[in-house]
Amino acid sequence: MNTIIHRAETRGAANHGWLNSHHTFSFANYHNPERMNFGVLRVLNDDTVAAGMGFGTHPHDNMEIISIPLAGDLEHKDSMGNVAVIKEGDVQVLSAGTGVTHSEYNKNKDKEVKFLQIWVFPKTKNVTPRYDQVSIRDISKENEFYQVLSPNKDDQGVWINQDAWFHLGNFTKGSTDEYKIKKTGNGVYAFILEGAVEINGEKLSKRDGIGIWDTESITVKASENARVLLMEVPMTM
Structure with missing residues (x-):
């Protein structure tokens, strides 16, 4: 990783x-x-x-x-x-x-x-x-990530011309969710919109970003009430 x-x-x-x-x-x-x-x-x-x-x-x-x-x-x-x-x-x-x-x-x-x-x-x-x-x-969820973008026009959210998936998550303090990589070779960039979280043990605050690749999943734990954007994208052009 x-x-x-x-x-x-x-x-x-x-x-x-x-x-x-x-x-x-x-x-x-x-x-x-x-x-x-x-x-x-x-x-x-x-x-x-x-x-x-x-x-x-x-x-x-x-x-x-x-x-x-x-x-x-x-x-x-x-x-x-x-x-x-x-x-x-x-x-x-x-x-x-x-x-x-x-x-x-x-x-x-x-x-x-x-x-x-x-x-x-x-x-x-x-x-x-x-x-x-x-x-x-109407698709927003609490304490788990929900999809807002994908490569598939018939899937939830908007779709784009790339093998990418975006998810948003609204978390209450102490809650945890695991995100599993959808396509081999992709990485995930997490952007903290509000609050504070730990991602794979790294402490992150509002507007911090973390990129993770060569892994099959990441774990997000809310240190306080938080909102997080996950962007899974290919790591090569």
């Missing part, structure tokens, strides 16, 4: 006034050659967008882009004609494929929006671009 830990305070940071962003992996002006990616997980940005502000129209291609809102309302518009608002309890995916442009704005004029922006390298390049979002409010 191999492990890498990224403490919250070691992440890259960029405060543009309208946008306050923390980068687990190299992004924009933050470049760390030792933190380029975890397998096919390329970007994990923890973003706060000021009221009424946002990202103007910009292009993407050959990337699976996942947005997970944590608070507030984020409005999405893209060149495929999609206009949608996502909020806490939703998961959104933009499969950029051959190319797409989109914008993201804080829908509200009186409060911030907080969301995770996650990029995953695709399994197959130059696919037809695709947009999807789902509500995960």
